[in-house]
Amino acid sequence: QQKVQQSPESLIVPEGGMASLNCTSSDRNVDYFWWYRQHSGKSPKMLMSIFSNGEKEEGRFTVHLNKASLHTSLHIRDSQPSDSALYLCAASKGSALGRLHFGAGTQLIVIP
Amino acid sequence: NSKVIQTPRYLVKGQGQKAKMRCIPEKGHPVVFWYQQNKNNEFKFLINFQNQEVLQQIDMTEKRFSAECPSNSPCSLEIQSSEAGDSALYLCASGTANTEVFFGKGTRLTVV
Numbered sequence: 001q002q003k004v005q006q007s008p009e010s011l012i013v014p015e016g017g018m019a020s021l022n023c024t025s026s027d028r029n030v031d032y033f034w035w036y037r038q039h040s041g042k043s044p045k046m047l048m049s050i051f052s053n054g055e056k057e058e059g060r061f062t063v064h065l066n067k068a069s070l071h072t073s074l075h076i077r078d079s080q081p082s083d084s085a086l087y088l089c090a091a092s093k094g095s096a097l098g099r100l101h102f103g104a105g106t107q108l109i110v111i112p
Numbered sequence: 113n114s115k116v117i118q119t120p121r122y123l124v125k126g127q128g129q130k131a132k133m134r135c136i137p138e139k140g141h142p143v144v145f146w147y148q149q150n151k152n153n154e155f156k157f158l159i160n161f162q163n164q165e166v167l168q169q170i171d172m173t174e175k176r177f178s179a180e181c182p183s184n185s186p187c188s189l190e191i192q193s194s195e196a197g198d199s200a201l202y203l204c205a206s207g208t209a210n211t212e213v214f215f216g217k218g219t220r221l222t223v224v
Contacts, residue, residue, distance in 0.1 A: 034212070038153075042217065043203060043215040043216055043217045043218055044203070044215050045215070046212045046213070046214075049212065086153055088153075088155070090155075097143045097162075097207055097208070097209055097213075099145070099157050099160060099168055100145070100147075100155075100157070100213065101157075102147075102154075102155035104152065104153055104154050105153045
């Protein structure tokens with residue numbers, strides 16, 4: 001079964017709105033979380049990573065991590081149509097070189 | 113931008129045929145991963161290498177796939193006898209201890 005659960009499966013937000021995506025790992029051995037974005041027909045590209053409890057912001061993107069519950073969330077403010085993509089959460093043990101356990105993704109659609 | 117090069121982009125094989133795909137990792141990246149992404153966007157880890165040595169692989173990879181990362185040559189992943197269920201996007205990724213993992217554009221395999 002999936003060790004990394006993402007919700008919702010799909011999300012529609014209006015242009016300029018806030019998109020909130022969730023991810024939880026059931027494997028307590030992981031300690032690094034990664035958010036990737038994959039546009040249709042393209043390869044996944046890393047958006048943000050987080051290893052410590054708390055919040056990290058980069059531009060319109062904010063990621064939160066609660067290590068006790070192994071829950072991370074990604075928030076996109078002022079969503080743009082170009083943000084429409086599959087958002088993948090991945091968890092690993094140790095550094096970037098640990099095997100990544102991916103969730104099934106959240107399909108985000110931003111409507112102009 | 114990722115410099116992980118995968119070839120071919122598309123591959124069509126009949127059931128029972130061999131299917132081989134290649135990956136040139138980004139220069140200076142000692143660790144290479146292969147993942148399979150199915151039509152439901154689910155990722156399955158297949159195998160990873162550090163330099164030329166296998167670090168981890170799943171049971172399926174051990175039995176039906178062969179993979180290698182020789183020095184001074186592209187890495188390769190070969191399915192010995194393709195099955196319909198092998199139809200997927202095969203993604204190669206590379207990284208170092210101090211960077212994220214970068215993905216190539218993938219090889220889309222269709223087994224007819």
